[in-house]
Amino acid sequence: MPAWAQGHSVHRSGSHGRGGPRIPAGFGELSGDVIDLTVGSGHRIVEGRRGPGIAVNGSVPGPLIRLREGQNVRLNVTNNLETDTSVHWHGFLLPFHMDGVPGISFPGIKPGQTFTYEFPIRQSGTYWYHSHSGLQEQSGHYGPMIIDPAGAEPVQFDRDYILLLSDFTVLDPHFIMSRLRTGEGYFNRQLSTWTDQYPMSAEERRMWAEMRMMPTDIMDIGAPTYTFLANGRGPTEGMEYLFRAGERVRLRIINGSAQSFFNVRIPGLPMTIIAADGQNVRPVEVDEFQIGTAEIYDVIVTPGEADAYAIVGESMDRSGMALAMLASRPGARAAVPALRDPPLLTMGDMGMNHGSDGMDHSMMDHGGAAADAAAGEMDHAAMGHSDPAVPADAADGAMAGMAMGGMSMDGMMMRDTTLLPPDVAIGPGIDMVSMAPTDKMGDPGLGLRDVPHRVLNYRMLTALEANHDTREPSRLLELHLTGNMERYMWSFDGRMYSAVSDVPIRFAWNERVRVKLINNTMMAHPIHLHGMFFELVNGESAEHQPRKNVVIVQPGASAQFDLTANEPGDWAFHCHLMYHMHGGMMQTVTVVGPGGGA
Ligand SMILES: [Cu+2]
Missing domain, CATH: 2.60.40.420 (Cupredoxins -  blue copper proteins)
Known part of the structure; x- marks a missing residue:
């Protein structure tokens, strides 16, 4: 047992301290009817940068917990932090007082205390666990879980791997929270360059400025504040999965980040989605999919004769990527595609879209090549009137009509609270009201609406x-x-x-x-x-x-x-x-x- 895990002998540093022992990336595996977990703090070093760490059993991510449907499990969680902690079993069917949310399911786990969770396993699939206390997930308090089915797997595979995506920062997450509260855009590297790349009219500039947003503000935090991780490793730190040509490889992809969406693809290799959030789905083949925070997709890939394939988890704002390799031998590497141009928010993303199919075909996602055109399109297409059958002047007329209906493009724009039902509390907590929210179940997500290959929705x-x-x-x-x-x-x-x-x-x-x-x-x-x-x-x-x-x-x-x-x-x-x-x-x-x- 590493020194840090021995509660009695270890200096308990603050929960997000950067002192203490170094916490390695990667994880071991635990199974059986009794699982012992210890939460402790230390520091992590990712690509040479040192940041705070909270580890479960001494690693980030914490250990893979592999159980079987139908068994009973007892999980003893010991808290070696100076602050309260908790473990929430994400996606599990269990008695609510075993769910691990302080203030809702139980009081939390005090420093020095051990809490025993116990419940029968009533499901199978890929899941994960994480802290539900404070901001501890940001520092590494998360890990993967696999529940093998009581019966046969519905699909066959030769290899079974976990890819847990997350986000690392050298900053104390409480500092991040305080900066988010005082300066929107602080962590968004795109802000300063946006106006150079995409000229805006004075009116457009004023609209975005009034919302304290830019069309590139699609994640609160991006690189370089974040380094995106694959199983705890930065993109240059050599995360690899071995394969032989023709094998069926199951990748269990978990978004265990604090605050990041990823667009996942493996150039040259289609992915067959077989499960979502742990639950089996009819196999569907895609070339890319977006995975929101805490979502899980299991995919099957069949690598061919290439030496290696890059597994790219590009952050939704395209400021960085998590990276791993499918490798035919240790050290085999594929070319890594460059980051694509950042996607842009549209008026459709403000609930002004009148599109029919749940799809927003306005100025979004044209990428750099169409940036000039995009700026010009903003007047009409961005207002949701992208249907070429609608004459521009008719579109303007519609806008004028909406403005008369209470929406103002000036002042507190887009905050017509009369559009909300009476049970919504109107106050300073609402700075925007969607005017015509449409169902977007068919939307593959920001940045993926116009890519030239098959994308999941x-x-x-x-x-x-x-x-x-x-x-x-x-x-x-x-x-x-x-x-x-x-x-x-x-x-x-x-x-x-x-x-x-x-x-x-x-x-x-x-x-x-x-x-x-x-x-x-x-x-x-x-x-x-x-x-x-x-x-x-x-x-x-x-x-x-x-x-x-x-x-x-x-x-x-x-x-x-x-x-x-x-x-x-x-x-x-x-x-x-x-x-x-x-x-x-x-x-x-x-x-x-x-x-x-x-
Ligand atoms: Cu949210």
Whole structure:
């Protein structure tokens, strides 16, 4: 046992201290009925840069926990930090007091204390675990889990690998949070160069400035503040997976980052998606997919005769990439593609899109070659009137009409709160209201709407096994995702978690509900429900709507899921961008038990 893991003999540094022992990248494997985990702190060095570290069993990521469906597991978690910690078993069906969310499921784990989780394993697939305390995920408190099925796997494979994507910073995450609250764009390297690359009219400049945003503000934090990691290793640190030509390789890809979306591709190698958030889907072949924070996709690839293939996890803002290699021999390396041009936000991403198909074909994603054209297109296409059948003057007329309807392009633009239902709390926590949010289940995500190959979107996901409950939902619950970029306030229905932590969203026992999430912000939010799977309303039959527990709600758009409320207790429901959750975008969901109590 490394010295740092021996609680009695180790100096307990602060939870995000940069002192203490060096924490290595990569992880071992644990299995069995009793698993012992120790949370401790130290420092990490990624590509020569030293940053804070919180490790589980001495590594980042923490150990792979590999269990089998049908077993019972006891997990003893010892806290060697100076602050409280917790472990949340992401995506697990379990008794709610084993879910690991301080303040909702249990009080948390005090320094020096050991907490024992125990629950039966009722599912199979790829999952992960992470801290639900403070900002500890940013410093490395996360790890992968695999639950092997009780029966046969639905697909065959020769190799089985985990690719856990994350983001590393040398900064204390509390410093990042405070800077996000005081200076939007501080961590966005694109800001200073944007106006040079893409000339704007004075009007456009004023609109973006009034929102304290730029069209490139699609992630709160990018490189170089972040270095993107593959299994804890930076892009130059040699993460590789061995293969022989013709083998079927299963890659279990987990987005374990604090705050990053990735666009994943393997140039020269198509990927067959076989599971989403741990749940089997009908195999679907793509060349690229976007993975939001906390999402999981299992893919099968069949490498050919090439010496190596690059697995590229490009950050959504294209400021950097996580990188690993499929290698036919140790050290084999493929060419790494350059970062693509950053995508641009559009008026469609402000909920002004009138597009029909859930797709926004406006000025987005034209890349550098079309940048000049894009700037010119902004007047019309960017307003959502990209349909060439709509004459420009008609489009302008529509805009004028909307302006008369309450929207002003001046002052507090795009904040017509009369568009919100009466149960939304109107206040300084809302700086934008989507005017015409459309369902974007068919949207592959920012930066991927115009790429010249096959890209996954939620409409392509189909549950492999039929869903148990195919009842029509008996009610529609509409929830608005709301925020104030400048003050970094985030919320559901205008209420930050601190204001509603005692006022849960209640579901009756076994109630079948359709939940509609409407994004009144310009950022994509990966919304996560604990303790249950929901089914994306993506055009599939009720029997085969894909089961997930994270759904990305695109900027200015809506997304829907159906839920059978059959796991009693109190569950966290939140944006999985860690700084958004910490900034208030979280609620408690209570499922009333069959006897009437929680
Ligand atoms: Cu969010």
